[in-house]
Amino acid sequence: LFVDGPIALDLPVHVEGNQAHYLGKVMRVAPGDAVILCDDATGEWAAEVVEAGKRHVTLAPRELLREREPVPDFWLCPALLKKDRFDLVLEKATELGVARIVPVVTRRCVADKLNAERARAVATEAAEQCARTALPELGEPVKLDSLLRDWPQDRHLFFADENGGEPAADAFCYAEGPAALLVGPEGGFDEAERAAIRAHPASVAISLGPRILRGETAAIAGVAVWMAEAGD
Ligand code: SAM
Numbered sequence: 464l465f466v467d468g469p470i471a472l473d474l475p476v477h478v479e480g481n482q483a484h485y486l487g488k489v490m491r492v493a494p495g496d497a498v499i500l501c502d503d504a505t506g507e508w509a510a511e512v513v514e515a516g517k518r519h520v521t522l523a524p525r526e527l528l529r530e531r532e533p534v535p536d537f538w539l540c541p542a543l544l545k546k547d548r549f550d551l552v553l554e555k556a557t558e559l560g561v562a563r564i565v566p567v568v569t570r571r572c573v574a575d576k577l578n579a580e581r582a583r584a585v586a587t588e589a590a591e592q593c594a595r596t597a598l599p600e601l602g603e604p605v606k607l608d609s610l611l612r613d614w615p616q617d618r619h620l621f622f623a624d625e626n627g628g629e630p631a632a633d634a635f636c637y638a639e640g641p642a643a644l645l646v647g648p649e650g651g652f653d654e655a656e657r658a659a660i661r662a663h664p665a666s667v668a669i670s671l672g673p674r675i676l677r678g679e680t681a682a683i684a685g686v687a688v689w690m691a692e693a694g695d
Contacts, residue, residue, distance in 0.1 A: 468502025501617035571650030628668030
């Protein structure tokens, strides 16, 4: 369970709201039970239930099990997609280990806003399910031209291009340092957007094969290839 940190030995952790309901009603915890807590800061703790009420559970951290894991410095910049498809991207990118997810608004995006609270809940649930001790940062949706304008100097901007580019595995394994993958929406990037991306000094067009993939497929597959090639 991710809680607000930092967690410290024997310093009581108070859980309320949905999390208390989950512990109390779903997990039916009782005093003395063990619960694993994470705080996205110190790491993963074995904690003991001290008091279990309907709306409030108190736990005592007893042992630090794992330090917060090192997270590969990789960002996923997926164009906003329809809600359930974007949720899938959030969930899988979290499982795969990305450090940051920056939703991008492009001209052909069907969706143009993101429910940040829901997105955070999807990512947190995915992190809890795959036992990550670090949550991905979730950026505010940003327009493509602002993303390009403010792009950090030292970060590779791999651009998933269905019209062709370097094979992803080759491009990823030879690129040192911080990186990111930019993926288009259901309707793809328009010509002006493609030109602006290709003109950016940090951009490298990469191909994920000869077929046209859905945006969520390209995002998930692209992150998986990067993690396999450079994610340690
Ligand atoms: N232009 C596509 C079409 O003709 O249907 C629409 C875009 S595609 C559904 C969504 C996004 O996935 C693209 O903008 C691109 O970023 C990525 N993508 C799809 N297939 C790809 C491939 N084979 N290699 C690299 N990126 C791909």
